Amino acid sequence: MAKRNFSRESRLLTPESFNSVFKDPIKAGSPSITVLAKANGLGFPRLGLIVPKKALKKAVWRNRIKRVVRENFRNAQDKLCPLDFVVIAKGPAQNMSNRDLDEILAKLWNVIYRRYKKLQVRLSDPTK
Known part of the structure; x- marks a missing residue:
């Protein structure tokens, strides 16, 4: 069984890491969440989260979204490509159930x- 953790090496930690993803990313989106990705050359995926206070006013909402996204990433990381992912939450995410977010x-x-x-x-x- 694959090791499923969300260690420090699995996170985007520096502004440079985030900025590299913002330059020419692969994009996928929904009304509540946008995902940006870019190849990292490390052989494993990494995750960065952006959950703006302007879109999700209450800390409870922001923390729940972050918790659900991290857990989903942790469970899916062995199936994901070696990319750096930035997940951006939007306002409609606050009204969604955890199952819907998953x-x-x-x-x-x-x-x-x-x-x-x-x-x-x-x-x-x-x-081509």
């Missing part, structure tokens, strides 16, 4: 995966 994140991870694979094919075959 379902949306699973769909967004799959969208990112398909777009990443398509990009790899395009980069490896210059005729």
Whole structure:
């Protein structure tokens, strides 16, 4: 069984790490969550979270969103590509159940995966 933890090495910690993802990312989004991703060359995925106070006023809402996203990432990280992910929460996320958030994140991870694979094919075959 794969080791499923959310250690320090699995997180985006520095502004430089976040900024690198913001430059030409692979994007997937929903009305409540946006996911940006970029290849990291490390061989394992990393996660960064942006949960703005302006969109989610109460700390309880922000903390719940962060907890659900971290848990979802922790359980899915062995299936994810070696990318740096930045998850940006939006206002509608506060009214969603944890199950709904999990379902949306699973769909967004799959969208990112398909777009990443398509990009790899395009980069490896210059005729496309």
